[in-house]
Amino acid sequence: MWYFMHNKNHSQIFSRTLAAACVIILSVTMAACGSDDDKKSSTNSASNTNGVQMAGVKATGEPGKKPTVTFHTPMTVVNNSYAVLQEGNGAALQKDNHICVQAVAFNAKDGSELMSTWEKNTPDCSMVMNEEGINKTYYDVIKDQKINSTIAFGVNDKNKSKTSYIMVLTLVSQSKSLTRAKGEKVKDIPADLPKVTLGSNGSPSIDFNGYKPGDQLVSQTLIKGSGKKVAETDTIDAHYTGWVMDKDGKPSQFDSSWSQGKAVQFSLQQVVKGWTQGLAGQTVGSQVLLVIPPELGYGNQEKDKIPANSTLYFVVDILYDYGETQTQ
Structure with missing residues (x-):
């Protein structure tokens, strides 16, 4: 028990803004980008869907930089679908490392950009490279990737507006957490x-x-x-x-x-x-x-x-x- 912590729900501690919440679609407890009630139904739906290849999404540009992403609209998105858009040119991902990702999200209906971490250079580094820290569907997709790889993931958000997203993540860096003070x-x-x-x-x-x-x-x-x-x-x-x-x-x-x-x-x-x-x-x-x-x-x-x-x-x-x- 964490005696030094206030008595608050643990899930509230790490609640995120839209940008970070979308990035954490990789986590074990998947979060879509709707309301709290919508997240519950979206999570339940996602957990019953295996990852499938997503066709028709392309990315161009220098690996490790913000990609230019294109796809035909409106696009039907299957939850947990994915596509490796760019092969990385950096080091292979190492188990248990913290992985930092830059993200850009697109509305699957009209292709509009909904959010991006690139402009303010605010990558999310909460992802830990193991099956305890990442939803297994996504872990299987990224475990053999390299730094500067860009991957698209489909988020079929079962909210009232029936919004679907394409999250495009670029793996920009990795680092090990220390095991003791050094x-x-x-x-x-x-x-x-x-x-x-x-x-x-x-x-x-x-x-x-x-x-x-x-x-x-x-x-x-x-x-x-x-x-x-x-x-x-x-x-x-x-x-x-x-x-x-x-x-x-x-x-x-x-x-x-x-x-x-x-x-x-x-x-x-x-x-x-x-x-x-x-x-x-x-x-x-x-x-x-x-x-x-x-x-x-x-x-x-x-x-x-x-x-x-x-x-x-x-x-x-x-x-x-x-x-x-x-x-x-």
Whole structure:
């Protein structure tokens, strides 16, 4: 359980604008571009349809750049249909990598362009190259592709307006998510702070070291990563462990992604204020010690293993930054 997160529906955390929602048609829980009610019926329909080749759609232009797409209109679109429009000239896609895609969507009825991520250079990098992270129909299509490939997918949206789309995705880059913090160890850490020790796999343990918490947030970088700087509106992957002080003044662990064996993806807009404030400005690859006063944690609320008015202690490894979280 993610004790540090607000009590919100997980699906709401990663809700997207039209542009990003269309890009995420590849995800396991497929999203079409209609209303919430329309999405439910579209998802159910899509899950019962195998991918089929889509004929009549062509693309020209330099691979890796915004393609010029043509097709006859009006066009009948079969959900989950696809066509590889351009072969990539980059590296082959690697399993478990994060894949960034640029997207442009067309109305299948009249060919008009509905959205594009190219102009503002806002690729979506939420796709993870494995069958857990991508709808299997689409995974089978893209698994053997290369960077700069362009693929069209049909989205037959079962909404009230009966709108159908052709989503044209270009795979523009790939990168691996870190498995633990990686960077330079910080030397001048205040001697009175809690002491953190790492296991062989990177899992942290903590010694409070006689530390007396105050009413101010402590955000101490332990390892300084060289990656992207995190903004308070971003979504990230992280490993973490959290503790509170027990009645004997010793650490009592209440949650850890390490024990779950998998890093967690979350928005910094959906966590306690101490996480938002303490991780904003840190860089990917960094490990951060957070000491969060009750006012920036759960205040006088009791949360399962967390007593009311508790100071929260976290060690967080920042592994990947997806960029700004977009909400509807």
